[in-house]
Amino acid sequence: MNRRWIPFVTVAMLVSLILLRKSLAVVDASVEALPNVIVFLSDDQGYGDFSYTGNKDLATPNIDGLAREGAFVSNFYVCPVCSPTRAEFLTGRYHPRGGVYSTSAGGERLDLDEMTIAEAFQQAGYATAAFGKWHNGMQAPFHPNSRGFEEYYGFCSGHWGHYFDPVLEHNGELVRGKGFVVDDFTNHAISFIEQNRDNPFFVYLPYNTPHSPMQVPDKHWNKFKDKPLTQLPPQFKKASKQKGKGLDHARAALAMCENIDENVGRVLAKLDELNLADNTIVIYFCDNGPNGTRYNAGFKGRKGSTDEGGVHSPLFMRWPAKIKPGSVVNTVSGAIDLFPTLMALCGIEKKYEPNKEFDGMSIHLDLLGSKVNRPSRKFFSCWKNRVSVRSERYRLDSQGVLYDLIDDHGQKQPVTDKPEVVAELKSAVQEFRNDVLSELNHTEVRLFPIGHPSMTKTQLPARDAVISGKLKRSNRFPNCSYMMNWVDTDDTISWPVDIQQSGKYKVELHYCCAKKDLGAVVELSMGGNKVSTKIVASHVSQLIGAKQDRAVRGESFVKNFKPLEMGTITLTQGPGKLVLKTLDIPGDESIEFRLLMLTRLD
Numbered sequence: 001m002n003r004r005w006i007p008f009v010t011v012a013m014l015v016s017l018i019l020l021r022k023s024l025a026v027v028d029a030s031v032e033a034l035p036n037v038i039v040f041l042s043d044d045q046g047y048g049d050f051s052y053t054g055n056k057d058l059a060t061p062n063i064d065g066l067a068r069e070g071a072f073v074s075n076f077y078v079c080p081v082c083s084p085t086r087a088e089f090l091t092g093r094y095h096p097r098g099g100v101y102s103t104s105a106g107g108e109r110l111d112l113d114e115m116t117i118a119e120a121f122q123q124a125g126y127a128t129a130a131f132g133k134w135h136n137g138m139q140a141p142f143h144p145n146s147r148g149f150e151e152y153y154g155f156c157s158g159h160w161g162h163y164f165d166p167v168l169e170h171n172g173e174l175v176r177g178k179g180f181v182v183d184d185f186t187n188h189a190i191s192f193i194e195q196n197r198d199n200p201f202f203v204y205l206p207y208n209t210p211h212s213p214m215q216v217p218d219k220h221w222n223k224f225k226d227k228p229l230t231q232l233p234p235q236f237k238k239a240s241k242q243k244g245k246g247l248d249h250a251r252a253a254l255a256m257c258e259n260i261d262e263n264v265g266r267v268l269a270k271l272d273e274l275n276l277a278d279n280t281i282v283i284y285f286c287d288n289g290p291n292g293t294r295y296n297a298g299f300k301g302r303k304g305s306t307d308e309g310g311v312h313s314p315l316f317m318r319w320p321a322k323i324k325p326g327s328v329v330n331t332v333s334g335a336i337d338l339f340p341t342l343m344a345l346c347g348i349e350k351k352y353e354p355n356k357e358f359d360g361m362s363i364h365l366d367l368l369g370s371k372v373n374r375p376s377r378k379f380f381s382c383w384k385n386r387v388s389v390r391s392e393r394y395r396l397d398s399q400g401v402l403y404d405l406i407d408d409h410g411q412k413q414p415v416t417d418k419p420e421v422v423a424e425l426k427s428a429v430q431e432f433r434n435d436v437l438s439e440l441n442h443t444e445v446r447l448f449p450i451g452h453p454s455m456t457k458t459q460l461p462a463r464d465a466v467i468s469g470k471l472k473r474s475n476r477f478p479n480c481s482y483m484m485n486w487v488d489t490d491d492t493i494s495w496p497v498d499i500q501q502s503g504k505y506k507v508e509l510h511y512c513c514a515k516k517d518l519g520a521v522v523e524l525s526m527g528g529n530k531v532s533t534k535i536v537a538s539h540v541s542q543l544i545g546a547k548q549d550r551a552v553r554g555e556s557f558v559k560n561f562k563p564l565e566m567g568t569i570t571l572t573q574g575p576g577k578l579v580l581k582t583l584d585i586p587g588d589e590s591i592e593f594r595l596l597m598l599t600r601l602d
Helices: 003-032 061-068 082-091 117-123 181-195 218-224 239-243 248-273 335-346 419-435
Strands: 036-043 071-077 127-133 151-155 167-170 173-176 201-210 280-286 312-318 327-329 379-383 386-390 394-396 402-404 448-450 457-461 492-499 503-512 521-526 529-534 562-571 574-584 592-600
Touching: 036 082, 036 248, 036 335, 061 248, 061 280, 061 312, 082 117, 082 335, 117 127, 117 201, 117 335, 127 181, 151 181, 151 201, 181 201, 181 248, 201 248, 218 248, 248 280, 280 335, 379 419, 386 419, 394 419, 402 419, 448 457, 503 521, 521 562
Parallel strands: 036 201, 036 280, 071 327, 127 151, 127 201, 448 492
Antiparallel strands: 071 312, 151 167, 167 173, 280 312, 379 386, 386 394, 394 402, 457 592, 492 574, 503 562, 503 592, 521 529, 521 574, 529 562
């Protein structure tokens, strides 16, 4: 070789090596990059509310696409109602272990010694956010900002009374939403994704539809309002029912499901735009069975039931980098499995040590296409002291009746020739009662915390209050209710509370009052400390929601309530009772009451 070329060859080789190392470094970085996670959770959407699961009356192409481009988990189970499913997703443990026994008035709160999936991902370096219906506690430290979510936008109650421009909260501050609530939650999620495109993020989107009230934008409703439905339960088979109002609830639910699908599509499109789709795990599931009588793939039961129709949810999961398109996983699994599964998929299980043992198991190998040999599993569904159990083949319902779900997924024909199976599953149910349900003590008085160090503001809504005398709630379902008929000075609104920090607190009262009833004096007290104010400005609001309802509602209508600063009150650390009363009622009645907002000043 001509020696004159050696320096040039050497330089070229060095440049090639440098470029190769950079290329390898990029590949290594890509391989080692933590995947992003987006979790969609819908509210009161049933197994049959998707075109993928056989519904011919609606189209859900974006959600269906998650299965076509990823995996469908066919035997996936949640709880009969909302807050328990959320608790099980957050903790990887059956909800009674976390103290969740109701859907309102404090019974939905997740015990503080339960660690959440958001805390795990936050500790692993993820940016964490939730946008939507929380439903596992309102006051800090039960609030999502205190449970691992650095960003929160939505509402913490079990349901909301109005879906267009509603009052919501953003990291503890009351704000006014913009537009239809699910569209609004999605807008905020997209903004968060854009802001964190260069960092791993964990985004939780617990949508609040198709839970009632049945409100949906005209764009979606107009498609369904006069639509004949082809897959009808028996009670709707008569032509007269098709022409009447009997199906408005079902039509509205389907319209709401299509709105959800559109919003899922918006998030997926943003991932494509930002070149994040390949390394983002996207999950979609439902919190319980359908909230009305409509197509549910032949399953028995609906929301509230421990039968298949109340607890069998589809699970769609897409991760283009790792999950083979069109995968079907038949493993019996559920919401309790998502915490360990996501940790394993993201490779963070060694970075986080749960403080309690999971009830769930990781199904990450199933999702990645590996053959897994594991012992036969029993999966339990419970609510209001009713327990049913699913094995690989059978379900023993809450009445002790056995069904073969392989041959009879609709639970139509009891199995009467398998006494050994019945005995085995009954024994398992009793063990579950002894081990899990025994942890639930809903006779315990659970105080509402005020002034926790993690947040400056504490909201005390009418929902959580105890009333005396002639006071009435605006509705028997308390979540979005307000207090009315305050006609007696002996009547009180109170909360059992635990003051987390002694000091001064600013008190803001949200009220309505007619001009003829001005002059009422309202007092807030705890122990010997008091603050009072005279209502001198009238504020009247008409009931909101009826014009937007597509079907008759069960929840309270809402009003626009006026905030009024009452002054400051000194509160001493420890338990007690916070009492709101009217000292003087010069008119026919005192105020209508919606909530107190307490701001710690010290």
